[in-house]
Amino acid sequence: MAPNLQESFWKRNGLGEEYRDVCLGAIGEVYPECRVQELEEQGYCSFTVQVSNSTRTLIEDNAPAEDYTISASQESLIVQVRPQAHTLDLEIGTAATKIYGSYAPKLRNLECKLPPQLRAVEMNRLHGVPLSRCNIQKFALDGESWDKHVTMIQSFASFIALSWSSSSSSPLVLRKIRADSPLDPDPTPTSHSISLTYCTGTVGVRIVPKLQKLAEMLPDTALRQRATDILLRIQKLDDIPVVLNHGDLIPSNILVDPHTWRITGVVDWAEAEWLPFGTCLYGLELLLGYMDMDTSSPSLPIFRYYDDAPRLRELFWERLGKERPEVRERMKQVRLARDIGVLLWYGFAWDEGRIDRVVNEKDDKVEVECLRKFLEVDTDPLSAV
Incomplete structure (x- = not known):
């Protein structure tokens, strides 16, 4: 049976629709000078947004989590909010980029103020x-x-x-x-x-x-x-x-x-x-x-x-x-x-x-x-x- 996409991501995870704005606001706090926009096409297990005109680069794999490097020109990023049961495994993500190169996005955890059952991951936006x-x-x-x-x-x-x-x-x-x-x-x-x-x-x-x-x-x-x-x-x-x-x-x-x-x-x-x-x-x-x-x-x-x-x-x-x-x-x-x-x-x-x-x-x-x-x-x- 195909996933039920008639229900919103929030309802499927036992949350009210108001949490959409809560999550958008929390992500916006991390990127205060950027446009945070919900993508038109959404998956079943995630809520995905695009962060445009970001001045923040992806953190190197060995950099501390609190290290925010600033760059003058960074392509738009993707942020995915996922329930704990469907979270992205960063070890698998690292292996994917090592094996498949630019076919796979680079991932890193994003620290932001989300409901406790949700996690956010930042990744570079792939072309296409x-x-x-x-x-x-x-x-x-x-x-x-x-x-x-x-x-x-x-x-x-x-x-x-x-x-x-x-x-x-x-x-x-x-x-x-x-x-x-x-x-x-x-x-x-x-x-x-x-x-x-x-x-x-x-x-x-x-x-x-x-x-x-x-x-x-x-x-x-x-x-x-x-x-x-x-x-x-x-x-x-x-x-x-x-x-x-x-x-x-x-x-x-x-x-x-x-x-x-x-x-x-x-x-x-x-x-x-x-x-x-x-x-x-x-x-x-x-x-x-x-x-x-x-x-x-x-x-x-x-x-x-x-x-x-x-x-x-x-x-x-x-x-x-x-x-x-x-x-x-x-x-x-x-x-x-x-x-x-x-x-x-x-x-x-x-x-x-x-x-x-x-x-x-x-x-x-x-x-x-x-x-x-x-x-x-x-x-x-x-x-x-």
């Missing part, structure tokens, strides 16, 4: 517009739209490729390895064997029980069998690296140049985790088509792939294989991780952020449609590369 504003909802792509999709798909591959060079030997991950993990009796890392032991985030520590739940409770036999088959093959993931995956790789979080559709940034890293490479590739499917309504049954959603989606998919894997040749040797494992990502992302309903109820045909039509369409994709993408 959300891809969700640009998406073309038509089956056939003409010359210009085809060129834009090619640019977007290839830049998406370049973005994904950046994570391969990172690995679970990152100090951030090694500090959090569960020594008693039942998934790997010998947790000593090697350069040849990476296991689910290294998946230490909210989703990562529960991959196996989540797949077991899906294998028992998905709404039809074919989907349950698919989850079972994937569960039985999960140890094959030992042959691919555990990398930092963006946890919400959807068009509204992908920024593009509005003229070329080259990806310029990715926002909202709140759900990012160290997971097997390829887990976030459910996001590729969302770039190859669009959600529509079935003409024979207006209440039934249907995901339609573009007529040239197979070629776009080939272009993605060609670029990824060119930038990370190691992927070619591990395509079965990457495909397995991709299927796990599809199951975990679409197999559980959002339900106000709980994400623990298995989807059903009645309440979660979009998610079930995506499960079926995305899991039936039959690709051997690098066979002809």
Whole structure:
């Protein structure tokens, strides 16, 4: 079930609407000579504002929290207010900028007078517009739209490729390895064997029980069998690296140049985790088509792939294989991780952020449609590369 955006951020967090002005005022006190403006597009778990004509720079990673450096010219900043349950992990944020460079924003905590259950984070504003504003909802792509999709798909591959060079030997991950993990009796890392032991985030520590739940409770036999088959093959993931995956790789979080559709940034890293490479590739499917309504049954959603989606998919894997040749040797494992990502992302309903109820045909039509369409994709993408 999709998040309920009819309720305001404040109501969803048990606060009155007057707290909007309270938060805007608190942020304004930190930037007294700047314009603080609520963004038109808001996410489910945050209240986001732009701070324009700021004279304050981002603080260096090793600077004390009270150190406010002043600069004569600073680009506009973004400030996000989030409830504690959905706060941004600054360690993950630092890892994201180290791995993905300018694709990810630099984060720092912002000290301001907010209600106790809320936290504020400052970040640099990334250039570009959300891809969700640009998406073309038509089956056939003409010359210009085809060129834009090619640019977007290839830049998406370049973005994904950046994570391969990172690995679970990152100090951030090694500090959090569960020594008693039942998934790997010998947790000593090697350069040849990476296991689910290294998946230490909210989703990562529960991959196996989540797949077991899906294998028992998905709404039809074919989907349950698919989850079972994937569960039985999960140890094959030992042959691919555990990398930092963006946890919400959807068009509204992908920024593009509005003229070329080259990806310029990715926002909202709140759900990012160290997971097997390829887990976030459910996001590729969302770039190859669009959600529509079935003409024979207006209440039934249907995901339609573009007529040239197979070629776009080939272009993605060609670029990824060119930038990370190691992927070619591990395509079965990457495909397995991709299927796990599809199951975990679409197999559980959002339900106000709980994400623990298995989807059903009645309440979660979009998610079930995506499960079926995305899991039936039959690709051997690098066979002809």
